[in-house]
Amino acid sequence: MRILRVALALLVVAAGVLIGAPPAFAGNWVVTVLDPVPDRFEPGRAYTIGFWALQHGSHPYPGTFETIGLRLLDEKGTPLVFNATALPEAAHYATAVRVPTAGTWTVYGMHSPFQDYKIGTLTVPGGLSILPVPQPMQVDPAEQPWGDIRPPTVQVDPNRGPFDDGTTFVVEPKAQPTSGGVAKEPASNDGRTGPTVLAVLAATALLLGLFVVHRRRRPPAAPATEPDRLDMHVGAAVD
Numbered sequence: 001m002r003i004l005r006v007a008l009a010l011l012v013v014a015a016g017v018l019i020g021a022p023p024a025f026a027g028n029w030v031v032t033v034l035d036p037v038p039d040r041f042e043p044g045r046a047y048t049i050g051f052w053a054l055q056h057g058s059h060p061y062p063g064t065f066e067t068i069g070l071r072l073l074d075e076k077g078t079p080l081v082f083n084a085t086a087l088p089e090a091a092h093y094a095t096a097v098r099v100p101t102a103g104t105w106t107v108y109g110m111h112s113p114f115q116d117y118k119i120g121t122l123t124v125p126g127g128l129s130i131l132p133v134p135q136p137m138q139v140d141p142a143e144q145p146w147g148d149i150r151p152p153t154v155q156v157d158p159n160r161g162p163f164d165d166g167t168t169f170v171v172e173p174k175a176q177p178t179s180g181g182v183a184k185e186p187a188s189n190d191g192r193t194g195p196t197v198l199a200v201l202a203a204t205a206l207l208l209g210l211f212v213v214h215r216r217r218r219p220p221a222a223p224a225t226e227p228d229r230l231d232m233h234v235g236a237a238v239d
Contacts (some may be wrong), residue, residue, distance in 0.1 A: 029162035031057040031133050032070075032109025032117045033151050041124050046098040051084070052091050052151040053111045057136030057162070060091035060145065066112040069095050072105040072122065080105070090145045099124045118165050132157035134164075 035050035053068060055061040069083040084095035099105060102124050108116040120130040132155035144150070 028055070028114060029057075029134075030055050030061060030109070030111045030114040030117060031136070031162070032111070032119050033057075033133065033154055034119065034128075034130060035152065037128050037130075040127055041099065041122060043099055043102050043124050046096050048094060048096050050087070050092065050094045051109065053093060053109065054091055054136070054151060055114075057133055058139045059137070059143075061111075061114075065114075068093055068111050069109075070097060070119075071108040071110045071116060072097070072099065073108070074103050074105055081110075089149050091151070092149070115163060117162075130154075132160065134158075134160045134162045 031054050033052040033054060035052075037049055038047055041047060049070065051070070053061065053065065067083070068086075069081060072080040072082075074080075080097075080099065082095045082097045084093035086092070087094055099122070105122040105124065107119040107122050107128065109119055110116050118131060120128055122128045135156055135158045
C-alpha cells in the first residue's frame with residue numbers, strides 16, 4: 001500500500017505541474033516594446049522612456065501588474081530599478097532612467113507576475129541595442145483598444161521564444177493576418193514543463209509496476225481455520 005500511496009502522490013504532482021503552472025510555464029508572457037529612444041545616452045543624465053507591456057506581444061494584459069518598469073543590470077549583476085507610471089493608453093507606460101556611471105547594461109522590462117523580458121543592451125556613453133521581439137499572437141486589429149497612439153511596429157524574430165534571453169537573427173516586421181477575433185499563441189521554446197511531467201509520469205509508472213509485481217509475488221495467505229471444536233457429551237442423568 002505504501003508504493004501505491006507514493007504513486008498517487010506523484011500523479012498529483014504531475015497534475016499540479018500541468019494545471020497549476022506559474023505564468024512562465026503556462027504560456028502566459030509579456031513583451032516590452034519601447035517607444036523611440038534617444039540615439040545616445042550619457043552617464044549621470046536622466047532620460048524619459050515610454051514603453052508598452054503587451055501580453056503575448058500583441059494586446060493589453062486585462063489584469064493589473066504587481067510591478068511595472070525597467071530593470072538595468074550591469075556587468076556584475078548589480079541592478080538599477082526604475083518604476084513606471086501608466087499613461088492614458090492601455091498597456092502604455094513611462095519611466096525616467098539615469099545611469100550614474102559609464103558601462104554596459106542589460107535592459108529588462110519587468111511586469112510581475114510575469115517573467116522579466118530582455119529588451120536589449122545599453123552602452124553608456126552610447127546607444128541602446130534593442131532585440132527583435134518573439135512572434136506575437138495574432139489578434140484582430142478591430143478588437144484592439146488603441147487609436148492614433150498605439151504600439152510601434154518593431155522587428156520580429158520568429159526563432160526567439162518568449163522566455164529566451166534573445167538572439168541576433170532579425171526579420172523585417174510583417175503584417176499579421178486577422179483571425180476573426182480568435183487569437184493564436186505561438187509555440188514557446190521553453191521546454192521545461194514537458195520533461196518535468198514526463199519524468200514524474202515515468203516514476204509513477206515504475207512504482208505502479210513494482211506494486212503489481214509485489215502483489216503477484218506475495219505468497220497466498222493460509223486459509224483460515226476454525227477453532228477446534230470441543231465435543232460436548234452429555235451423559236445420562238444419574239439417578
